[in-house]
Amino acid sequence: MTSRFLSWLSLSLLTVALAAIVLPMVYAIAYSPKVAPTHMFYSPVKQDFVFREHRGHHDFTYATASGETFDRRAFETSLPFIYYKNMDIWGLLPVEIGGQSFDLETIRDARQVFELKSREVEDRHPSVPVYALLNSDPDKAGLSFPEDVFRMMADRMEFVNVDVNRVDPELTERFTAALTAEGFAFPARLVAGKQTILKPSTKGSSLLMPVGRRSMSNGWTTVR
Amino acid sequence: MRAIAYKEWLKLRSWLGFILAAHLLFSAWLYLSIRHQFRIEHAEMIYYQANHIGRIFYEDLRYVPLLTGALIGAVQFLPELIRGRLRLSLHLPTGIVPLVFAHLGVGLAALLVFLAFDLAALAITIGTFFPAAFIASALLTAAPWVLAGIAAYLGAALTLLEPDRRYQAANLAISAGVVWLCHRSGQYQAYDLVLIGAAAFVLLLAPASLQAAHRFRNGGV
Numbered sequence: 452m453t454s455r456f457l458s459w460l461s462l463s464l465l466t467v468a469l470a471a472i473v474l475p476m477v478y479a480i481a482y483s484p485k486v487a488p489t490h491m492f493y494s495p496v497k498q499d500f501v502f503r504e505h506r507g508h509h510d511f512t513y514a515t516a517s518g519e520t521f522d523r524r525a526f527e528t529s530l531p532f533i534y535y536k537n538m539d540i541w542g543l544l545p546v547e548i549g550g551q552s553f554d555l556e557t558i559r560d561a562r563q564v565f566e567l568k569s570r571e572v573e574d575r576h577p578s579v580p581v582y583a584l585l586n587s588d589p590d591k592a593g594l595s596f597p598e599d600v601f602r603m604m605a606d607r608m609e610f611v612n613v614d615v616n617r618v619d620p621e622l623t624e625r626f627t628a629a630l631t632a633e634g635f636a637f638p639a640r641l642v643a644g645k646q647t648i649l650k651p652s653t654k655g656s657s658l659l660m661p662v663g664r665r666s667m668s669n670g671w672t673t674v675r
Numbered sequence: 676m677r678a679i680a681y682k683e684w685l686k687l688r689s690w691l692g693f694i695l696a697a698h699l700l701f702s703a704w705l706y707l708s709i710r711h712q713f714r715i716e717h718a719e720m721i722y723y724q725a726n727h728i729g730r731i732f733y734e735d736l737r738y739v740p741l742l743t744g745a746l747i748g749a750v751q752f753l754p755e756l757i758r759g760r761l762r763l764s765l766h767l768p769t770g771i772v773p774l775v776f777a778h779l780g781v782g783l784a785a786l787l788v789f790l791a792f793d794l795a796a797l798a799i800t801i802g803t804f805f806p807a808a809f810i811a812s813a814l815l816t817a818a819p820w821v822l823a824g825i826a827a828y829l830g831a832a833l834t835l836l837e838p839d840r841r842y843q844a845a846n847l848a849i850s851a852g853v854v855w856l857c858h859r860s861g862q863y864q865a866y867d868l869v870l871i872g873a874a875a876f877v878l879l880l881a882p883a884s885l886q887a888a889h890r891f892r893n894g895g896v
Binding site (some may be wrong): 454455458459460461462464468469473556577578579580581583594596597598602613616646647 | 716717719720721722723725726727771772803804805806807808812813815845846849852853856862863864865867876880881882883884885887888889
């Protein structure tokens with residue numbers, strides 16, 4: 452009798468748990484309204500994060516992280532570098548931020564917009580802690596991946612040659628010595644840098660130690 | 676229990692030999708396919724693809740545990756049920772629980788040997804071409820696939836032991852649901868935070884078979 456109860460219990464648990472996963476998915480496929488992703492920006496005007504959330508059926512909420520809500524126009528004027536064309540049409544340019552004035556030409560020529568997806572936040576996505584130390588070669592345009600990759604060990608920056616999958620003691624020693632000489636405290640807390648060659652140039656990788664930061668470039672072993 | 680293990684061994688050994696040969700061939704294929712990548716492409720680009728684009732070079736392994744689990748389950752339980760032999764065993768004075776678990780134990784032990792072999796082949800292959808961090812990543816990525824293999828075996832037992840067609844359909848759906856849960860993502864290490872939960876789902880399939888076995892013993896066809 453106990454075994455039948457145990458069996459019934461496990462089947463019931465499985466049924467309920469699977470239904471709890473599958474049914475909301477089916478419901479979402481069948482009934483969810485069309486929604487756009489929520490976008491969060493840093494507003495240099497409000498000195499706070501502002502976001503736009505789509506609730507379906509063209510119903511948007513514009514708000515700050517602290518809970519203040521406002522209309523679309525106020526949202527756009529809080530982000531003058533993104534909505535600068537509307538700002539211009541509304542006669543709100545030049546805009547003054549932090550004691551500096553920005554007109555249409557300045558914004559158009561100098562603005563840069565970076566997007567950070569939630570999955571790109573450190574520790575929010577899996578990654579293998581082996582990195583390429585990219586280097587801008589002054590003699591040629593574009594970037595290429597080096598044959599040596601590095602990993603941060605407890606007491607050193609260790610290089611592995613990818614062609615033979617073996618540690619390169621000479622490079623390891625050279626880079627570890629350069630870092631140590633500049634006061635880098637092992638182990639590294641974070642290695643940051645865009646691991647791609649689809650960019651015009653690089654300033655190397657940032658290595659975060661328990662306190663502070665050093666940046667390195669391949670080739671010159673430059674520590675900044 | 677030793678007699679049951681011996682009986683199962685006699686029944687399964689030719690199939691196990693076939694499965695072993697298939698896994699040996701597969702592991703050779705896995706090694707050669709990754710070696711081939713390193714021969715036709717610069718190693719640094721392969722590192723980039725593996726780490727940052729998320730290309731899984733051992734993707735071929737994904738459904739191997741699933742097929743192995745389902746096959747062992749089928750060859751272990753189908754002949755028993757088609758000829759009704761298991762009903763005789765289930766009337767032995769040992770009790771139904773140890774008897775069902777003895778059968779499952781033999782099948783699971785065989786399956787785990789193959790799965791361990793697959794993981795070892797994966798670790799050796801990846802370790803030949805990539806640093807250790809990639810081995811850990813590959814094993815974590817393959818872990819839900821391995822769980823899907825165990826779920827497929829336990830699910831096959833759960834489904835095949837059930838004599839009532841309506842319950843059989845429900846058991847098949849539950850088993851398929853657990854297998855599906857273990858194959859939800861094509862990203863590497865996507866299951867890092869939910870491996871224990873997925874394992875709990877799979878483990879629950881083991882006692883689930885007991886009720887089906889009870890019904891089978893009590894006269895279901």
